[in-house]
Amino acid sequence: MNPTATVSRWLDLLQSAGCRVTAPRRAIVELMVGTSRALGPIEVYDLGRAEHPGLGLVTVYRTLEKLEELGLIERVHLPDGCHRYLRTADGHQHLLLCTSCGLVQTFAGDDLDPLSGKVANDTGFAINEHWLQFFGTCPNCRKPISTLSES
Amino acid sequence: MNPTATVSRWLDLLQSAGCRVTAPRRAIVELMVGTSRALGPIEVYDLGRAEHPGLGLVTVYRTLEKLEELGLIERVHLPDGCHRYLRTADGHQHLLLCTSCGLVQTFAGDDLDPLSGKVANDTGFAINEHWLQFFGTCPNCRKPISTLSES
DNA sequence: CCTTGTATTGAAAATGATTTTCAATTACAA
DNA sequence: TTGTAATTGAAAATCATTTTCAATACAAGG
Numbered sequence: 001m002n003p004t005a006t007v008s009r010w011l012d013l014l015q016s017a018g019c020r021v022t023a024p025r026r027a028i029v030e031l032m033v034g035t036s037r038a039l040g041p042i043e044v045y046d047l048g049r050a051e052h053p054g055l056g057l058v059t060v061y062r063t064l065e066k067l068e069e070l071g072l073i074e075r076v077h078l079p080d081g082c083h084r085y086l087r088t089a090d091g092h093q094h095l096l097l098c099t100s101c102g103l104v105q106t107f108a109g110d111d112l113d114p115l116s117g118k119v120a121n122d123t124g125f126a127i128n129e130h131w132l133q134f135f136g137t138c139p140n141c142r143k144p145i146s147t148l149s150e151s
Numbered sequence: 152m153n154p155t156a157t158v159s160r161w162l163d164l165l166q167s168a169g170c171r172v173t174a175p176r177r178a179i180v181e182l183m184v185g186t187s188r189a190l191g192p193i194e195v196y197d198l199g200r201a202e203h204p205g206l207g208l209v210t211v212y213r214t215l216e217k218l219e220e221l222g223l224i225e226r227v228h229l230p231d232g233c234h235r236y237l238r239t240a241d242g243h244q245h246l247l248l249c250t251s252c253g254l255v256q257t258f259a260g261d262d263l264d265p266l267s268g269k270v271a272n273d274t275g276f277a278i279n280e281h282w283l284q285f286f287g288t289c290p291n292c293r294k295p296i297s298t299l300s301e302s
Numbered sequence: 303c304c305t306t307g308t309a310t311t312g313a314a315a316a317t318g319a320t321t322t323t324c325a326a327t328t329a330c331a332a
Numbered sequence: 333t334t335g336t337a338a339t340t341g342a343a344a345a346t347c348a349t350t351t352t353c354a355a356t357a358c359a360a361g362g
Binding site (some may be wrong): 028029060065075077079081082096098099105107109110112115116119120123124125126127128130131132134135136138139142 | 226228230232233247249250255258260261264266267270271273274275276277278279280281282283284285286287288289290293
Protein backbone atom coordinates (compact mmCIF):
# COMPACT_ATOMS: atom_id res chain seq x y z
CA MET A 1 0.00 0.00 0.00
CA ASN A 2 1.42 3.40 -0.95
CA PRO A 3 1.73 6.17 1.64
CA THR A 4 -1.26 8.17 0.42
CA ALA A 5 -3.51 5.13 0.57
CA THR A 6 -2.22 4.34 4.04
CA VAL A 7 -2.99 7.86 5.21
CA SER A 8 -6.54 7.47 3.88
CA ARG A 9 -6.90 4.15 5.60
CA TRP A 10 -5.74 5.55 8.94
CA LEU A 11 -8.12 8.51 8.64
CA ASP A 12 -10.97 6.14 7.77
CA LEU A 13 -10.15 4.03 10.79
CA LEU A 14 -10.12 7.12 12.98
CA GLN A 15 -13.53 8.07 11.66
CA SER A 16 -14.88 4.55 12.17
CA ALA A 17 -13.75 4.82 15.77
CA GLY A 18 -16.00 7.84 16.20
CA CYS A 19 -13.34 10.49 15.73
CA ARG A 20 -13.50 13.48 13.46
CA VAL A 21 -10.93 14.00 10.78
CA THR A 22 -9.28 17.33 11.41
CA ALA A 23 -6.31 19.17 9.96
CA PRO A 24 -4.06 18.61 13.01
CA ARG A 25 -4.83 14.89 13.00
CA ARG A 26 -4.19 14.67 9.28
CA ALA A 27 -0.79 16.32 9.73
CA ILE A 28 0.19 13.90 12.50
CA VAL A 29 -1.05 10.87 10.57
CA GLU A 30 0.90 11.87 7.47
CA LEU A 31 3.98 12.27 9.61
CA MET A 32 3.71 8.89 11.31
CA VAL A 33 2.87 7.09 8.07
CA GLY A 34 5.73 8.72 6.22
CA THR A 35 8.61 8.11 8.58
CA SER A 36 10.63 5.06 9.54
CA ARG A 37 11.95 6.70 12.66
CA ALA A 38 10.70 6.32 16.18
CA LEU A 39 9.58 9.80 17.16
CA GLY A 40 8.94 11.31 20.56
CA PRO A 41 6.04 13.73 21.21
CA ILE A 42 8.26 16.81 20.91
CA GLU A 43 9.67 15.61 17.60
CA VAL A 44 6.17 15.00 16.27
CA TYR A 45 5.23 18.45 17.48
CA ASP A 46 8.17 20.15 15.78
CA LEU A 47 7.86 18.22 12.53
CA GLY A 48 4.09 18.57 12.55
CA ARG A 49 4.24 22.34 12.84
CA ALA A 50 6.04 22.44 9.51
CA GLU A 51 2.81 21.22 7.92
CA HIS A 52 0.33 22.75 10.34
CA PRO A 53 1.87 25.77 12.09
CA GLY A 54 -0.81 26.15 14.73
CA LEU A 55 -0.47 22.59 15.97
CA GLY A 56 -0.41 22.31 19.75
CA LEU A 57 1.61 19.88 21.80
CA VAL A 58 -1.50 18.78 23.65
CA THR A 59 -3.09 17.70 20.40
CA VAL A 60 0.03 15.70 19.58
CA TYR A 61 -0.25 13.80 22.85
CA ARG A 62 -3.94 13.14 22.36
CA THR A 63 -3.61 12.04 18.76
CA LEU A 64 -0.68 9.73 19.44
CA GLU A 65 -2.68 8.17 22.27
CA LYS A 66 -5.61 7.58 19.94
CA LEU A 67 -3.47 6.10 17.18
CA GLU A 68 -1.90 3.80 19.74
CA GLU A 69 -5.34 2.66 20.92
CA LEU A 70 -6.18 1.79 17.34
CA GLY A 71 -2.97 -0.20 17.05
CA LEU A 72 -1.68 1.93 14.17
CA ILE A 73 1.39 3.07 16.06
CA GLU A 74 3.15 1.58 19.02
CA ARG A 75 5.44 2.76 21.72
CA VAL A 76 9.04 1.67 21.39
CA HIS A 77 11.63 1.59 24.13
CA LEU A 78 15.27 2.47 23.79
CA PRO A 79 17.98 1.91 26.38
CA ASP A 80 17.98 5.56 27.40
CA GLY A 81 14.26 6.13 27.46
CA CYS A 82 10.89 5.16 26.18
CA HIS A 83 8.04 7.29 24.93
CA ARG A 84 8.77 7.15 21.26
CA TYR A 85 6.23 6.05 18.71
CA LEU A 86 6.52 4.06 15.54
CA ARG A 87 4.12 2.97 12.84
CA THR A 88 3.17 -0.63 13.65
CA ALA A 89 4.79 -3.16 11.33
CA ASP A 90 2.72 -5.76 9.48
CA GLY A 91 2.81 -9.01 11.38
CA HIS A 92 5.06 -9.39 14.36
CA GLN A 93 8.52 -8.16 13.56
CA HIS A 94 11.70 -7.77 15.51
CA LEU A 95 13.20 -4.32 15.64
CA LEU A 96 16.62 -2.89 14.98
CA LEU A 97 16.87 0.65 16.26
CA CYS A 98 19.44 3.37 15.76
CA THR A 99 20.10 4.92 19.16
CA SER A 100 21.37 8.06 17.49
CA CYS A 101 18.58 9.08 15.10
CA GLY A 102 15.74 6.73 15.95
CA LEU A 103 15.75 5.00 12.57
CA VAL A 104 14.03 1.65 12.77
CA GLN A 105 14.41 -1.41 10.60
CA THR A 106 12.66 -4.68 11.10
CA PHE A 107 14.31 -8.03 10.64
CA ALA A 108 13.14 -11.60 10.44
CA GLY A 109 14.45 -13.57 13.35
CA ASP A 110 13.75 -16.82 14.99
CA ASP A 111 10.20 -17.63 15.88
CA LEU A 112 10.16 -17.12 19.63
CA ASP A 113 6.91 -18.95 20.32
CA PRO A 114 8.54 -22.33 21.08
CA LEU A 115 11.04 -20.73 23.47
CA SER A 116 8.25 -18.66 24.98
CA GLY A 117 6.17 -21.78 25.54
CA LYS A 118 9.05 -23.59 27.15
CA VAL A 119 9.84 -20.71 29.48
CA ALA A 120 6.17 -20.37 30.41
CA ASN A 121 6.11 -24.06 31.25
CA ASP A 122 9.28 -23.91 33.32
CA THR A 123 8.30 -20.85 35.31
CA GLY A 124 4.52 -20.89 35.59
CA PHE A 125 4.30 -17.42 34.08
CA ALA A 126 1.50 -16.61 31.66
CA ILE A 127 3.55 -14.98 28.93
CA ASN A 128 1.70 -12.53 26.74
CA GLU A 129 4.33 -10.35 25.11
CA HIS A 130 7.94 -10.43 24.08
CA TRP A 131 10.59 -8.12 22.76
CA LEU A 132 13.53 -9.00 20.62
CA GLN A 133 15.32 -5.78 19.78
CA PHE A 134 18.78 -4.89 18.61
CA PHE A 135 20.28 -1.46 19.16
CA GLY A 136 23.10 0.20 17.35
CA THR A 137 24.12 2.98 15.03
CA CYS A 138 22.74 3.13 11.50
CA PRO A 139 25.04 3.54 8.48
CA ASN A 140 24.12 7.18 8.14
CA CYS A 141 24.85 8.06 11.74
CA ARG A 142 28.19 6.25 11.59
CA LYS A 143 29.45 8.46 8.77
CA PRO A 144 30.21 11.66 10.70
CA ILE A 145 32.28 9.74 13.23
CA SER A 146 34.43 7.98 10.64
CA THR A 147 34.81 11.25 8.74
CA LEU A 148 36.08 12.92 11.89
CA SER A 149 38.58 10.20 12.67
CA GLU A 150 39.90 10.30 9.11
CA SER A 151 40.50 14.04 9.00
CA MET B 152 27.46 -15.66 47.33
CA ASN B 153 24.99 -15.10 50.15
CA PRO B 154 23.10 -11.82 50.47
CA THR B 155 25.15 -10.48 53.38
CA ALA B 156 28.40 -11.11 51.53
CA THR B 157 26.95 -9.44 48.44
CA VAL B 158 25.94 -6.39 50.43
CA SER B 159 29.51 -6.16 51.78
CA ARG B 160 30.91 -6.50 48.30
CA TRP B 161 28.69 -3.73 46.94
CA LEU B 162 29.62 -1.43 49.81
CA ASP B 163 33.31 -2.18 49.25
CA LEU B 164 32.92 -1.39 45.58
CA LEU B 165 31.21 1.86 46.45
CA GLN B 166 34.09 2.75 48.74
CA SER B 167 36.67 1.80 46.13
CA ALA B 168 34.91 4.19 43.77
CA GLY B 169 35.57 7.01 46.22
CA CYS B 170 32.16 7.00 47.88
CA ARG B 171 31.45 6.97 51.56
CA VAL B 172 29.45 4.20 53.12
CA THR B 173 26.47 5.79 54.80
CA ALA B 174 23.31 4.50 56.42
CA PRO B 175 21.00 5.58 53.57
CA ARG B 176 23.24 3.89 51.02
CA ARG B 177 23.42 0.77 53.10
CA ALA B 178 19.63 0.63 53.27
CA ILE B 179 19.27 0.99 49.51
CA VAL B 180 22.00 -1.56 48.79
CA GLU B 181 20.39 -4.12 51.11
CA LEU B 182 17.10 -3.53 49.35
CA MET B 183 18.46 -3.96 45.85
CA VAL B 184 20.53 -7.00 46.78
CA GLY B 185 17.63 -8.66 48.55
CA THR B 186 14.89 -8.36 45.97
CA SER B 187 14.18 -10.09 42.68
CA ARG B 188 11.75 -7.43 41.62
CA ALA B 189 12.39 -4.51 39.33
CA LEU B 190 11.78 -1.46 41.50
CA GLY B 191 11.11 2.13 40.56
CA PRO B 192 12.55 5.06 42.52
CA ILE B 193 9.35 5.60 44.50
CA GLU B 194 9.18 1.93 45.46
CA VAL B 195 12.80 2.01 46.60
CA TYR B 196 11.99 5.13 48.57
CA ASP B 197 8.95 3.60 50.28
CA LEU B 198 10.62 0.27 51.02
CA GLY B 199 13.83 1.99 52.09
CA ARG B 200 12.08 4.16 54.63
CA ALA B 201 11.02 1.00 56.46
CA GLU B 202 14.70 0.46 57.27
CA HIS B 203 15.85 4.05 57.38
CA PRO B 204 12.91 6.36 58.14
CA GLY B 205 14.67 9.60 57.30
CA LEU B 206 15.60 8.47 53.82
CA GLY B 207 15.00 11.13 51.17
CA LEU B 208 13.85 10.55 47.62
CA VAL B 209 16.76 12.59 46.29
CA THR B 210 19.20 10.22 47.92
CA VAL B 211 17.39 7.30 46.30
CA TYR B 212 17.83 8.83 42.86
CA ARG B 213 21.50 9.59 43.49
CA THR B 214 22.31 6.19 44.93
CA LEU B 215 20.54 4.30 42.15
CA GLU B 216 22.47 6.37 39.63
CA LYS B 217 25.75 5.48 41.32
CA LEU B 218 24.95 1.78 41.55
CA GLU B 219 24.05 1.83 37.87
CA GLU B 220 27.39 3.48 37.03
CA LEU B 221 29.14 0.69 38.88
CA GLY B 222 27.15 -1.87 36.90
CA LEU B 223 25.62 -3.39 40.03
CA ILE B 224 22.07 -2.60 38.99
CA GLU B 225 20.59 -1.91 35.62
CA ARG B 226 17.55 -0.17 34.27
CA VAL B 227 14.84 -2.42 32.92
CA HIS B 228 12.03 -1.47 30.60
CA LEU B 229 8.48 -2.74 30.71
CA PRO B 230 5.78 -2.19 28.10
CA ASP B 231 4.08 0.49 30.17
CA GLY B 232 7.15 2.36 31.30
CA CYS B 233 10.80 2.24 32.05
CA HIS B 234 12.76 3.56 35.00
CA ARG B 235 12.84 0.47 37.11
CA TYR B 236 16.04 -0.97 38.46
CA LEU B 237 17.18 -4.52 38.96
CA ARG B 238 20.27 -6.15 40.40
CA THR B 239 22.45 -7.08 37.44
CA ALA B 240 22.49 -10.80 36.70
CA ASP B 241 25.74 -12.73 36.39
CA GLY B 242 26.66 -13.07 32.75
CA HIS B 243 24.26 -11.93 30.09
CA GLN B 244 20.81 -13.25 30.77
CA HIS B 245 17.44 -12.86 29.17
CA LEU B 246 14.66 -11.54 31.32
CA LEU B 247 11.14 -12.67 32.09
CA LEU B 248 9.21 -9.94 33.85
CA CYS B 249 5.88 -9.93 35.64
CA THR B 250 4.00 -6.86 34.49
CA SER B 251 1.89 -6.95 37.62
CA CYS B 252 4.42 -7.04 40.48
CA GLY B 253 7.76 -6.51 38.75
CA LEU B 254 9.10 -9.95 39.64
CA VAL B 255 11.99 -10.86 37.40
CA GLN B 256 13.35 -14.25 36.46
CA THR B 257 16.17 -14.91 34.07
CA PHE B 258 16.18 -17.68 31.54
CA ALA B 259 18.75 -19.21 29.27
CA GLY B 260 17.85 -18.63 25.67
CA ASP B 261 19.51 -18.84 22.35
CA ASP B 262 22.83 -17.14 21.90
CA LEU B 263 21.88 -14.07 19.89
CA ASP B 264 25.38 -13.17 18.71
CA PRO B 265 25.15 -15.07 15.39
CA LEU B 266 21.81 -13.49 14.56
CA SER B 267 23.12 -10.12 15.68
CA GLY B 268 26.13 -10.49 13.41
CA LYS B 269 23.99 -11.47 10.46
CA VAL B 270 21.61 -8.53 10.96
CA ALA B 271 24.55 -6.14 11.32
CA ASN B 272 25.95 -7.46 8.07
CA ASP B 273 22.65 -7.16 6.23
CA THR B 274 21.86 -3.66 7.41
CA GLY B 275 25.18 -1.88 7.94
CA PHE B 276 24.25 -1.09 11.53
CA ALA B 277 26.90 -1.28 14.22
CA ILE B 278 24.97 -3.30 16.79
CA ASN B 279 26.05 -2.85 20.38
CA GLU B 280 23.16 -4.01 22.52
CA HIS B 281 20.21 -6.32 22.42
CA TRP B 282 17.16 -7.17 24.46
CA LEU B 283 15.33 -10.44 24.60
CA GLN B 284 12.58 -10.09 27.16
CA PHE B 285 9.36 -11.92 27.86
CA PHE B 286 6.50 -10.30 29.73
CA GLY B 287 3.65 -11.93 31.54
CA THR B 288 2.05 -12.61 34.87
CA CYS B 289 3.89 -14.58 37.52
CA PRO B 290 2.24 -17.53 39.30
CA ASN B 291 1.63 -15.49 42.40
CA CYS B 292 -0.09 -12.65 40.58
CA ARG B 293 -2.25 -15.07 38.64
CA LYS B 294 -3.77 -16.52 41.80
CA PRO B 295 -6.10 -13.67 42.74
CA ILE B 296 -7.61 -13.61 39.28
CA SER B 297 -8.36 -17.34 39.15
CA THR B 298 -9.68 -17.17 42.71
CA LEU B 299 -12.08 -14.45 41.66
CA SER B 300 -13.30 -16.29 38.61
CA GLU B 301 -13.85 -19.43 40.68
CA SER B 302 -15.86 -17.73 43.39
C1' DC C 303 40.00 9.72 70.89
C1' DC C 304 39.45 14.15 68.73
C1' DT C 305 39.77 17.36 64.86
C1' DT C 306 39.10 18.61 60.33
C1' DG C 307 37.95 18.63 55.42
C1' DT C 308 34.90 17.10 52.34
C1' DA C 309 31.29 14.00 50.61
C1' DT C 310 26.66 13.32 51.62
C1' DT C 311 22.19 14.29 53.22
C1' DG C 312 17.24 15.88 52.96
C1' DA C 313 14.18 19.90 52.25
C1' DA C 314 12.85 23.16 49.14
C1' DA C 315 13.02 25.14 44.71
C1' DA C 316 13.59 24.54 39.85
C1' DT C 317 12.99 22.09 35.79
C1' DG C 318 10.86 19.17 32.31
C1' DA C 319 7.35 16.10 30.69
C1' DT C 320 2.61 14.99 30.63
C1' DT C 321 -2.30 15.77 31.85
C1' DT C 322 -6.27 18.47 32.92
C1' DT C 323 -9.24 22.46 32.44
C1' DC C 324 -11.79 25.52 29.70
C1' DA C 325 -13.55 28.78 26.36
C1' DA C 326 -13.49 29.20 21.43
C1' DT C 327 -13.64 26.76 17.18
C1' DT C 328 -14.80 23.33 13.76
C1' DA C 329 -16.46 18.91 11.68
C1' DC C 330 -20.27 16.80 10.17
C1' DA C 331 -25.08 14.91 10.65
C1' DA C 332 -29.62 16.39 10.03
C1' DT D 333 -27.52 25.91 6.47
C1' DT D 334 -27.81 24.97 11.18
C1' DG D 335 -27.17 22.75 15.66
C1' DT D 336 -24.47 20.14 18.49
C1' DA D 337 -20.94 17.67 20.27
C1' DA D 338 -16.08 16.70 19.43
C1' DT D 339 -11.82 19.02 19.06
C1' DT D 340 -8.56 22.53 19.50
C1' DG D 341 -4.68 25.24 21.72
C1' DA D 342 -3.38 28.14 25.71
C1' DA D 343 -2.85 28.17 30.39
C1' DA D 344 -2.85 25.89 34.68
C1' DA D 345 -2.15 21.76 37.22
C1' DT D 346 0.22 17.63 38.14
C1' DC D 347 3.90 14.34 38.39
C1' DA D 348 8.72 12.80 37.95
C1' DT D 349 13.35 14.16 38.12
C1' DT D 350 17.22 17.41 38.92
C1' DT D 351 19.46 21.22 41.10
C1' DT D 352 20.55 24.16 44.99
C1' DC D 353 22.05 24.75 49.56
C1' DA D 354 22.83 24.76 54.48
C1' DA D 355 23.41 21.22 57.94
C1' DT D 356 25.32 16.76 58.97
C1' DA D 357 28.29 12.77 59.27
C1' DC D 358 32.01 9.83 57.37
C1' DA D 359 36.74 8.73 57.66
C1' DA D 360 41.63 10.24 57.41
C1' DG D 361 45.23 12.18 60.11
C1' DG D 362 46.86 13.91 64.23
